[in-house]
Amino acid sequence: xxxxxxxxxxxxxxxxxxxxxxxxxxxxxxxxxxxxxxxxxxxxxxxxxxxxxxxxxxxxxxxxxxxxxxxxxxxxxxxxxxxxxxxxxxxxxxxxxxxxxxxxxxxxxxxxxxxxxxxxxxxxxxxxxxxxxxxxxxxxxxxxxxxxxxxxxxxxxxxxxxxxxxxxxxxxxxxxxxxxxxxxxxxxxxxxxxxxx
Amino acid sequence: xxxxxxxxxxxxxxxxxxxxxxxxxxxxxxxxxxxxxxxxxxxxxxxxxxxxxxxxxxxxxxxxxxxxxxxxxxxxxxxxxxxxxxxxxxxxxxxxxxxxxxxxxxxxxxxxxxxxxxxxxxxxxxxxxxxxxxxxxxxxxxxxxxxxxxxxxxxxxxxxxxxxxxxxxxxxx
Numbered sequence: 001x002x003x004x005x006x007x008x009x010x011x012x013x014x015x016x017x018x019x020x021x022x023x024x025x026x027x028x029x030x031x032x033x034x035x036x037x038x039x040x041x042x043x044x045x046x047x048x049x050x051x052x053x054x055x056x057x058x059x060x061x062x063x064x065x066x067x068x069x070x071x072x073x074x075x076x077x078x079x080x081x082x083x084x085x086x087x088x089x090x091x092x093x094x095x096x097x098x099x100x101x102x103x104x105x106x107x108x109x110x111x112x113x114x115x116x117x118x119x120x121x122x123x124x125x126x127x128x129x130x131x132x133x134x135x136x137x138x139x140x141x142x143x144x145x146x147x148x149x150x151x152x153x154x155x156x157x158x159x160x161x162x163x164x165x166x167x168x169x170x171x172x173x174x175x176x177x178x179x180x181x182x183x184x185x186x187x188x189x190x191x192x193x194x195x196x197x
Numbered sequence: 198x199x200x201x202x203x204x205x206x207x208x209x210x211x212x213x214x215x216x217x218x219x220x221x222x223x224x225x226x227x228x229x230x231x232x233x234x235x236x237x238x239x240x241x242x243x244x245x246x247x248x249x250x251x252x253x254x255x256x257x258x259x260x261x262x263x264x265x266x267x268x269x270x271x272x273x274x275x276x277x278x279x280x281x282x283x284x285x286x287x288x289x290x291x292x293x294x295x296x297x298x299x300x301x302x303x304x305x306x307x308x309x310x311x312x313x314x315x316x317x318x319x320x321x322x323x324x325x326x327x328x329x330x331x332x333x334x335x336x337x338x339x340x341x342x343x344x345x346x347x348x349x350x351x352x353x354x355x356x357x358x359x360x361x362x363x364x365x366x367x368x369x370x
Contacts, residue, residue, distance in 0.1 A: 059235070070220060137335075147324050159309040177361040
């Protein structure tokens with residue numbers, strides 16, 4: 001699924017990476033520093049991945065159990081009432097409503113692999129409705145750029161591999177910060193929607 | 198509050214196992230299947246990190262990095278953000294792996310339970326790779342005009358970094 005603008009986004013990062021290498025090399029040549037950091041970095045990448053493999057796989061296992069026992073389906077049904085208010089036009093169509101609710105519930109549970117396909121189905125459905133749903137398409141994207149994950153499992157795995165006393169004790173802070181970020185995103189969306197025409 | 202959340206994982210797993218058993222799900226098979234998918238996540242991530250870690254580590258060795266921190270420090274400090282987390286904020290909307298590399302470097306250097314380590318973790322945990330998401334969704338939908346999605350997403354990211362830093366300062370500062 002390497003579409004046009006995705007390639008552009010990836011390409012942009014290639015420039016940033018090249019910039020980092022070139023400027024670091026020039027700065028090292030001019031100002032000194034340890035060039036071995038290059039290989040230490042590669043080594044660290046591997047030990048980092050080994051360090052978090054246990055945590056990531058355990059959470060992935062829990063997520064799979066959630067999916068197979070129907071928790072994500074129950075959550076997506078419960079979400080539909082809220083989503084009708086955010087997407088009044090798109091939610092008139094059953095298939096769009098179900099794609100959006102699957103997308104949001106997968107995001108909440110941290111099921112990234114399930115969230116993107118559902119979100120793309122929703123985006124395509126909204127795009128097919130044309131100009132009248134253009135604002136709702138933007139809303140869907142903004143909702144997906146704000147992280148609304150309930151269990152911050154990846155970063156908890158990182159913290160635990162670096163010896164955190166309680167890896168999940170940042171959960172409350174992550175929730176508050178996510179909620180503020182989501183509120184600002186939706187609020188900005190609400191204002192810009194009116195200013196846009 | 199903190200001790201409550203330290204039990205999150207065991208409580209969630211036990212409750213889920215019981216619930217799954219009442220739904221007649223093969224719990225062990227499902228867990229193994231999920232763990233196998235987790236290995237896929239790691240194997241997707243490792244090549245990216247092997248390319249990104251050296252670039253970031255090399256950059257951090259240079260005078261350029263200390264110059265940049267020197268210039269930006271007063272700005273970040275005046276709004277209550279630890280200056281060390283500056284690079285995370287720049288990388289986060291563009292690449293999830295790069296931001297995670299930088300955050301893990303900070304966690305390794307300053308400690309997982311330090312204020313800087315916690316701030317980095319909260320910033321990563323409560324934000325998304327905005328530009329990537331915008332690119333994927335609009336291109337998949339075949340829509341060229343992203344209208345106000347970029348400014349709204351960036352406003353949300355800014356709010357996330359600021360509030361994350363402030364909350365950490367209040368809870369652990």
